[in-house]
Amino acid sequence: MKDDLDLSTRNRIMQMLKTAGQLTTKDLTDQLGITGMAVRRHISILERDNLIESTTVRIPMGRPAAVYRLTDQADDYFPKNYHSVALDLLTELEVEAGETMVNHLFDLRKATLMQRYESKMVNKDLENRVAALSEIQNENGYMATWEKTGDSDYILTEYNCPISRVANKYNHACTCELNLFESLLEAKVSRSDCLAKGDNKCVYRIRPQQDR
Template identity: 50%
Template sequence: MNETGSTRKQIMLMLKTGGPLTVSDMAEQLGVTEMAVRRHLNTLERDGLIGSKLLRQSMGRPTHQYYLTDKSEEHFPKSYHTFTLDLLNDLEQNYGPAIIDQLFKNREKRLTDLYQSEFTSQCLRDRVRALAELQDSKGYMVEWEELEDGSYKLTEFNCPIAQVANKYNQACACEINWFQNLLDAEVERSECKAKGGQNCIYYIRKRKTG
């Protein structure tokens, strides 16, 4: 990591643990000049990671205090998957495995209903592109291609729900089902991260008629 990036991370950590802070507070803790701190703050503010508010003092001129914005939260470690797994495990222990099946069926329907309006194109190619863009925006790191036989290959290089899917395979079945619903096509998964694969790979074909 370069020194500039490291200093910005230190500033964000200071604001996370001790903020809001003034420029002089941060300069003193970091052992750098106030001008150096302001340069980093300008970048963080431009990126929407911090905000400032005017602090009126009993003596002297008002000064600004800096604080982290909601957007900054994505730069700090999270353990949502642990929380989710704990909840699913408690539900399974208390109500049996059928409740887990029902939860993922509910998720499948919710996702289908939520995005159905974005998949109205009569062209399967356009629907596959829309799905790839949707999944990519959710952090799945997606690539797709049209194959010589007119089918499509969609590859997800990342799985944000991998820890959940590793224990609850219903999550994987849920993904295929709502893909099929939105694409109105046949979807087959040839490789799955939750089952030891390097990526999640889907093959998409037009539904057979007749």
């Protein structure tokens, strides 16, 4: 229960800084109705997690005080609606230029990602390329894991898809991801499960090209 209360208090501090821009410890203490020691404890944790930062300012008729504000990283803490914006823009593009143009946009994204990540695959065997791809996908929020299932077969599993709502409407996004994996891994890749199609994960089977 105490952990929940602590988390709730830190959530309130984040919300207060989001709306006010910046606040001192005294501001936070007054608004939260808790002790200054408790506020400083929460501030210490938020600073440790790189969610808030401070600068020292001079206060009229008083000693300099620390003023706290949210970090750039803290922006990810607040709800976003990117998928709706992306879907609206893609729908507008489809109306204006047709589905072919939307698919071309996903093809361009695939080419960009290939260029961005191909250097991470240089001089690696298939197993290390699979590991590198899993790391890349984790950095992008896909919650990926991988395992070896045979002498030269691998399974890559993604438990989250940041673009699932977009891919649900525009299936070419999934096709491009599959093609990207084949190009990066220089292997044969097939998908058995897909989040965008209602499954609870995306599952890719990876085999050397000669095992086609």
